[in-house]
Amino acid sequence: MIGKREIFNKMKKVLGSSPDSGKGKSKMKKHVTHGYHLVKGKAGHPMEDYVVAQFKQVDENELGLFAIFDGHLSHEIPDFLRTHLFENILNEPNFWQDPESAVRRAYCITDTTILEKAVDLGKGGSTAVTAILINCEKLVVANVGDSRAVICKNGVAKQLSVDHEPSSEREHIEGRGGFVSNFPGDVPRVDGQLAVARAFGDKSLKMHLSSEPHVVMETIDDDTEFIILASDGLWKVI
Structure with missing residues (x-):
C-alpha cells in the first residue's frame, strides 16, 4: 500500500493482532510512503498470502514494487x-519503453514457469495484484483474480484492477471447454472448484483458466492521496 500514515494505522486497528507489518518511504x-500489514484469517490451513512492499534503485531511476499474492x-x-x-518484469528488455507490454509478457512467462515446475510447487494457484511506481510519477497496476487495487484522488476512490469472476467470464470459460457452477448458497466456480476465472498455476484447471492480466497505467500527481x-479477505470479508 502507498498512502498516508493514518490510513495504515486505521487498518492495523481493524485487522487485529499478530501481524507481519512494516513501512518505508x-x-x-x-512524502511518498508505504506500509503493509499481513495477518492470517480463521481458515484452518497455513498462511497462503504474501506481500511485496519496497523501493528499489535501478540506475538513475527509483521503482516502488508492491504486490499481494493470495494463494489457494x-x-x-x-x-x-x-x-x-x-x-521477470524488470528483465523484460522494453520495460522502460513499454511497461504495460512488459508486465503482460512477464505474467505469461511466470505462469508458464509455474506450470512447468508443478511437480515441485504442487497443486493450487494464486491470484495477484501488482503495482509498480516509476519515479513517483507513473503507476503500472496489473492483476489476475480478485485481489484489488484502489486509488483515491481528491477524496474520490477508483478501482484500478478488475475482479476476474467466473460469472463475468462464463463465455470465455465455456469456450475453452469448461463450465461455471452456481450452486445455491455458494459463489460461482470454474468447473465447480475455483471461485476466480484467472490465476497463476492451477494446472488441473488451466485448460479453462486464464493468466492474462488486466493492466492499467495511472499518472501520480499532487491530487493522489x-x-x-489488498486481497479479497479485506474487500469481501472485512
Missing part, C-alpha cells in the same frame, strides 16, 4: 511469485 520524494491450496506458488514475478492493494 521513497528516497526521491520523502498452495503457499509455494505465491511464495514463488513473491520471489520471481517482479524480477493514497493507493490500497
Whole structure:
C-alpha cells in the first residue's frame, strides 16, 4: 500500500493482532510512503498470502514494487511469485519503453514457469495484484483474480484492477471447454472448484483458466492521496 500514515494505522486497528507489518518511504520524494500489514484469517490451513512492499534503485531511476499474492491450496506458488514475478518484469528488455507490454509478457512467462515446475510447487494457484511506481510519477497496476487495487484522488476512490469472476467470464470459460457452477448458497466456480476465472498455476484447471492480466497505467500527481492493494479477505470479508 502507498498512502498516508493514518490510513495504515486505521487498518492495523481493524485487522487485529499478530501481524507481519512494516513501512518505508521513497528516497526521491520523502512524502511518498508505504506500509503493509499481513495477518492470517480463521481458515484452518497455513498462511497462503504474501506481500511485496519496497523501493528499489535501478540506475538513475527509483521503482516502488508492491504486490499481494493470495494463494489457494498452495503457499509455494505465491511464495514463488513473491520471489520471481517482479524480477521477470524488470528483465523484460522494453520495460522502460513499454511497461504495460512488459508486465503482460512477464505474467505469461511466470505462469508458464509455474506450470512447468508443478511437480515441485504442487497443486493450487494464486491470484495477484501488482503495482509498480516509476519515479513517483507513473503507476503500472496489473492483476489476475480478485485481489484489488484502489486509488483515491481528491477524496474520490477508483478501482484500478478488475475482479476476474467466473460469472463475468462464463463465455470465455465455456469456450475453452469448461463450465461455471452456481450452486445455491455458494459463489460461482470454474468447473465447480475455483471461485476466480484467472490465476497463476492451477494446472488441473488451466485448460479453462486464464493468466492474462488486466493492466492499467495511472499518472501520480499532487491530487493522489493514497493507493490500497489488498486481497479479497479485506474487500469481501472485512
